[in-house]
Amino acid sequence: MAEAKKLTGAGLRGQSAGTTALCTVGQSGSGLTYRGYDIHELAEKSTFEEVAYLLLKGKLPNQAELDAYIAKLKTLRALPDALKVVLEQIPKDAHPMDVMRTGCSMLGNLETEESFDEQQDATDRLLALFPSIICYWYRFTHDGVRIDTVTDDNSVGGHFLHLLRDEKPSELHARVMNVSLILYAEHEFNASTFTARVCASTLSDLHSCITGAIGSLRGPLHGGANEAAMDMIEDWKSPDEAEAEVMGMLARKDKIMGFGHAVYSTSDPRNGIIKQWSEKLSKDVGDTVLFPVSERVEAVMWREKKLFCNADFFHASAYHFMGIPTKLFTPIFVCSRLTGWAAHVFEQRANNRIIRPSADYNGPEPRPVTPIEERD
Numbered sequence: 470m471a472e473a474k475k476l477t478g479a480g481l482r483g484q485s486a487g488t489t490a491l492c493t494v495g496q497s498g499s500g501l502t503y504r505g506y507d508i509h510e511l512a513e514k515s516t517f518e519e520v521a522y523l524l525l526k527g528k529l530p531n532q533a534e535l536d537a538y539i540a541k542l543k544t545l546r547a548l549p550d551a552l553k554v555v556l557e558q559i560p561k562d563a564h565p566m567d568v569m570r571t572g573c574s575m576l577g578n579l580e581t582e583e584s585f586d587e588q589q590d591a592t593d594r595l596l597a598l599f600p601s602i603i604c605y606w607y608r609f610t611h612d613g614v615r616i617d618t619v620t621d622d623n624s625v626g627g628h629f630l631h632l633l634r635d636e637k638p639s640e641l642h643a644r645v646m647n648v649s650l651i652l653y654a655e656h657e658f659n660a661s662t663f664t665a666r667v668c669a670s671t672l673s674d675l676h677s678c679i680t681g682a683i684g685s686l687r688g689p690l691h692g693g694a695n696e697a698a699m700d701m702i703e704d705w706k707s708p709d710e711a712e713a714e715v716m717g718m719l720a721r722k723d724k725i726m727g728f729g730h731a732v733y734s735t736s737d738p739r740n741g742i743i744k745q746w747s748e749k750l751s752k753d754v755g756d757t758v759l760f761p762v763s764e765r766v767e768a769v770m771w772r773e774k775k776l777f778c779n780a781d782f783f784h785a786s787a788y789h790f791m792g793i794p795t796k797l798f799t800p801i802f803v804c805s806r807l808t809g810w811a812a813h814v815f816e817q818r819a820n821n822r823i824i825r826p827s828a829d830y831n832g833p834e835p836r837p838v839t840p841i842e843e844r845d
């Protein structure tokens with residue numbers, strides 16, 4: 470069994486900040502479970518919609534419950550006109566995570582959560598609408614078209630690809646999106662989820678909690694690492710070139726995006742799963758460069774630093790092989806992690822006390838205010 474990482478030091482590392490029934494991360498050094506179900510089994514045997522149901526409603530759905538849930542989500546995919554108007558104002562060169570943040574916030578104005586009784590419906594609406602928000606903006610600003618965001622795809626992942634490309638995705642691509650959304654759905658008290666819980670603890674509305682969480686996920690030390698990893702590896706023409714570049718970056722003490730983890734010590738269980746799918750996609754597109762480059766970076770990082778790929782690293786090549794523009798990588802993470810965020814908001818609300826830690830003061834000793842004319 471892997472030894473758990475020694476969790477101490479800054480960044481609240483290793484300190485319990487509450488309880489959750491949703492997820493365990495690295496309990497035996499490397500494991501990941503959602504409500505007791507192992508991530509490997511979920512990724513192999515279930516769909517993202519089943520996982521969303523599990524996280525949000527507490528149990529895996531039976532067939533009738535799943536059918537009803539999918540049918541409900543499919544009715545919620547049309548964008549309000551006022552939201553389309555806002556999306557059309559956002560410039561082409563905006564970061565798509567900013568589009569997600571604004572889209573979520575604007576929806577909070579148009580369809581405000583008036584009471585916590587509405588939390589499930591408000592979440593379902595966001596789950597159905599996030600792919601519509603990002604693809605509507607992307608296609609309007611990049612292709613000059615106003616797309617109809619209602620499709621008959623049963624899955625969130627298939628729906629996203631359909632909107633992006635104007636055609637139903639292949640079975641392989643729909644399957645990879647499904648697995649990817651399952652892997653990204655939930656991860657205990659990570660930075661963005663903690664953001665959502667802090668916001669929820671003030672008894673704020675769901676859209677505020679999710680908008681804040683999107684802002685936290687955006688950073689390259691968190692969800693933004695899948696995009697940053699792709700930016701890093703895309704120019705490397707061979708594994709040897711990749712090795713030389715990585716060695717140079719390590720010598721300069723640069724961070725290698727997609728590696729390391731705040732909790733896991735020897736591996737991230739999601740990596741092996743997405744790596745397999747990335748390899749399949751690599752063969753599907755006849756790639757001879759990007760996957761071998763990625764594998765070499767993985768080997769060098771382990772050899773030099775005992776650092777391992779986190780969930781983000783092989784997501785970069787997997788999404789790239791499916792033709793997804795790099796800047797849309799982290800918004801896909803949002804489409805998935807919404808389920809974990811919302812489930813944590815529900816959990817926080819059900820047993821709430823405002824989250825308000827203390828700080829160790831290291832500023833000046835008490836002192837008088839100098840009159841303004843006497844200050845330097």
Ligand SMILES: CC(=O)SCCNC(=O)CCNC(=O)[C@H](O)C(C)(C)COP(=O)(O)OP(=O)(O)OC[C@H]1O[C@@H](n2cnc3c(N)ncnc32)[C@H](O)[C@@H]1OP(=O)(O)O
Pocket residue numbers: 689690691692694723724725726727728729730731732776779780781
């Ligand atoms: C879905 C997700 O959000 S997964 C995380 C995605 N983020 C990334 O991939 C960004 C790159 N990774 C990192 O910045 C970090 O590993 C984090 C933010 C994920 C975790 O941070 P921490 O818990 O502080 O890392 P940790 O304590 O394991 O760091 C130990 C040492 O390894 C170094 N290190 C950690 N990750 C990396 C990396 N990716 N590249 C180079 N060095 C690294 C740290 O700088 C530190 O060195 P030091 O002891 O000389 O200061």
Ligand SMILES: O=C([O-])CC(=O)C(=O)O
Pocket residue numbers: 494653655656658659660691731732779780
């Ligand atoms: O747990 C973390 O710190 C980051 C992470 O892997 C995630 O949110 O999926």
